[in-house]
Amino acid sequence: MRLRGSPFWIGAAATVVLAAILSLSGVNEYFFFAGYVVLQFVVLATAWNILAGYAGYVNFGTAAFFGLGAYTSVVLILSLGAPLLVQIAAAAAVTGLLGFGTGLLTLRLRGIFFSIATVAIIYIAETLMMNWRYVGGATGLQFLRPLPMVPFETYTRMLFFVMAVLAVIAVSIARYVESSWIGRGLRALRDTEEAAECNGVPTLRLKLFACTVSGALMGMAGAPLPMYLSFLEPASSFSLNYSVVALAGAIIGGTSHWVGPAIGAILLASVQQIVTVTISSEINVLVVGVLLVVFVVAAPEGIIGLVKKLRRPRAAAGNPS
């Protein structure tokens, strides 16, 4: 599991530079509109995997963190007219806190109980926002986009670049968590929590850490949403669809390696974008469901697992799982 640092950081820097060049070039505006969504799911799937992939706690509540991130931005826009970076930082703080709270739930709940509790968080957050007049209630609010920052021609291009940076940050954090003692501790508690605890792994601290980081990243992904859509209402921003796409992206890519969720999310969200444009938006949810079930049944290790099998067919055949 030892990773040599420099190739990764070169890749990360190259991604950011590429995103910057793209967003300053003359590429069609629609590319950024769709690309933003793809990158947003890279952040969500990567964040989801920090908790589920390493620690084994399946969070169905991605939409709660995502939506609450978006609503944190709304409150800041309405009350202070805060700039985008402040919105993102505040969203990370708020959803990080919610993540910490979710982490406390893991004290008593495991498996499906934890998962159902996270679904409950979505609906409670949605109902609260629906009944809060200040942020628009059930009908939502419209927003006027400010002018983009200097080098960018349009606001969408700027948001695309910002989301690319967030994606790189999320993947870097996931990679750090995975390769450090934190990741080893999380994997230990995923396999047998009691045994890990007995061997001196600080399970509660690790779980709280993973929940907080995962929640904060999801909130960050949601923070630019009001400005991206120029509109926000509770039903669609707390949609369970965000949860299923994040989960499916990570599982399709492979949960055992930090790059898996990123690959899975890019593939899945791109297919979704193409299907939405060419066929219909209902079919795109169907695609997610079908791909999720197919991968979970036929290729449980995801694309990462398939690649490993292709590379080392003999070693894989020797493995009894």
Next chain:
Amino acid sequence: MIFSFQLLFEAIVFGILLGCFYAAVSIGLSVAFGLLDVPHVAHPAVLIFAAYCAYLLGSYGWDPILAGLALMPLFFLFGVVMYRFYYETFEKRGTEAAVRGLAFFFGIAFIIEVGLILAFGVDQRMVEADYIGKSLTFGEMRVPLRMLLAFGVALALTAALTLYLSKTFTGRAIKAVAQDEPALRLMGANPVRIKQWAFGIATAVTALAGALLIVVGPVEPMLDRVYIGRTFCVVVLAGLGSMTGTLAAGLILGISESIVLMHFGASWAPAVAYALLLVVLGIRPQGLFGR
């Protein structure tokens, strides 16, 4: 807000009717998840699917309740196949596969939901029958006849399943497999076949519950998202696998929801089940009648 006993009384009566209905839609999950330990997140989606099947038969002039009864054998087979598939792909492989089993049912729920949207559209659907739209009057109170009917069928369904599980040989075997699977295996029984049968029963019961769902009110494909909260709330509150507990928990949910509905308005009602669920999970995860 003006507090009145009349209103509270009406809320409680309506809550009792609603509560029995909630018990009926949850009892399949109580068997599948409570007794068999299958993370059946797709249960609400199957419920809505059954409601649409009843709607489809209703458009050929079938009575919805009769349609629900007719659907039971088909859904039994559906349940058997679903469990068998789940067992072969996930359960057999131990705990590592449990996480994936959860994701599997989540995916199935979405496939059913989108399938219904593609087949029927996102609009609300309802059925027609003589008892829908009429109501009985008791003094100042009006009780819709369809709620009374749903109440009666729900009560009968819950009672029948409770009796089946405690009195018949197979029913007791199902309870045994939930209590101690290795022991059952030592007795020479095949736990997988018993679980398969039980899952079939659970799904068949859900078919009738789905028919009740469309009798009680209009149905739309995304309704399963609300019922995830309601069904799991009832099952967890009841204590896993307790049938009488399911009825009691259904009543608690029904009454709380109807009180909130009457005093705070419809926008808060769907959150009641989720809030109650979260409270139960946080304070007493083993439920009221937990083992």
